[in-house]
Amino acid sequence: MLIIAQYGINKQMILFKIGKKNREEAISKAIETINGGGIVVARADTSYAILSRPDSTVARRALSKIKTARGNKQYALFVDDPSYITRNVRSSHREMVEKLLPGCVSVVIDKNVSAMRYIDNDTINTIVQGSGQLTATSANPSGKEPARNLGMLTEFFANTDALVLYEGVVPKQLSSTIIDVSGEDIEILRQGAVKIDVA
Numbered sequence: 001m002l003i004i005a006q007y008g009i010n011k012q013m014i015l016f017k018i019g020k021k022n023r024e025e026a027i028s029k030a031i032e033t034i035n036g037g038g039i040v041v042a043r044a045d046t047s048y049a050i051l052s053r054p055d056s057t058v059a060r061r062a063l064s065k066i067k068t069a070r071g072n073k074q075y076a077l078f079v080d081d082p083s084y085i086t087r088n089v090r091s092s093h094r095e096m097v098e099k100l101l102p103g104c105v106s107v108v109i110d111k112n113v114s115a116m117r118y119i120d121n122d123t124i125n126t127i128v129q130g131s132g133q134l135t136a137t138s139a140n141p142s143g144k145e146p147a148r149n150l151g152m153l154t155e156f157f158a159n160t161d162a163l164v165l166y167e168g169v170v171p172k173q174l175s176s177t178i179i180d181v182s183g184e185d186i187e188i189l190r191q192g193a194v195k196i197d198v199a
Contacts, residue, residue, distance in 0.1 A: 013157045015164045018123070026165050027123060031130035033163045039063065041139045041157060042127065043167040045104050045119045046175055046193055047146030048139035048153060050162070051078065051127060054114070059135070062161070069142035074114045075135045076106045076176075080128035082118040085109065093181040100179075104193035108180040115178055123165060138175065148172060 016026035030040045030051075037058035040051045050066070052059035054077065063075075079085060082101040088109045089097050097107060106115035117136060119125075128134055138146035140156060147153045148170040157164055177192035186198045 013154070013160055013162050013164055015153075015166060017166045023123075027126050027130075030127050030163055030165060034059075034127065034131045034134065038161060038163060040127065040163045040165065041147070041153060042123055042165040043170060044121060044124060044136070045170075046138075046173055047148050047170050048164075049078075049124070049136050050139050051124070051134045051136060053131065054133065054135045063135070063137070066141050066156075066160070067137065075137045076115045076117050078117050078119070078124055078128050078134045078136045080118070080125045085116045085118060089181050092184075093186055096186070097179075097181060100194065100196075104174075104176045105196075106176045106178045108178065108182055108189065111180070111182050117176065123167065146175075 016022060016029070018026050030042065033040055034051060034053055037053065037056040039059055039062050041048050042051055050063065052063060054075070082098070085101065085107050086094055086098050089107070100107075101118050102120040104119070106117050108115045114135075139153065140146045144156065145152070147156055150166055153164050153166065174193040175190070177194040177196055178189040179196060180187040180189050188196055188198060
């Protein structure tokens with residue numbers, strides 16, 4: 001575990017470079033941090049992601065300082081079981097959604113609820129199991145590219161209280177595709193890493 005801080009700034013980023021020996025400790029610390037209202041940065045599928053409890057006022061404040069141009073847009077939610085998404089999808093769309101999961105897809109099942117994501121990532125899924133559904137957003141300040149390597153993570157989070165779990169470089173790629181399956185017709189809200197044709 002490394003602690004990185006910029007001179008003259010009290011906040012400290014805690015960095016775990018995850019390996020076989022410290023994996024359990026790192027994930028345990030991440031769950032503790034999130035359940036205490038903190039934010040964790042971990043490797044996802046398209047980039048690193050910021051994880052936090054959606055019901056934490058402290059975490060929301062921390063996120064708003066990083067995502068200054070976010071406005072009132074909702075963050076996605078990571079879940080640890082694809083059936084949580086598929087069982088809430090109308091039957092006419094269920095087969096398609098089942099085929100897309102796990103994957104680089106965010107699914108809107110209700111326009112009043114955040115899009116949901118289930119990805120093939122043991123670290124994130126274990127954290128979700130220990131914390132419940134988690135707010136998920138790309139790990140970058142507004143206006144910057146999502147963090148994909150250690151240099152970017154250090155640049156973006158050195159002066160924050162984030163706990164960063166580093167698991168190698170994420171190749172540059174498009175963001176997740178966002179689909180809305182809340183109505184009779186499937187809508188593509190953002191074409192991303194997964195190309196979907198609903199015509």
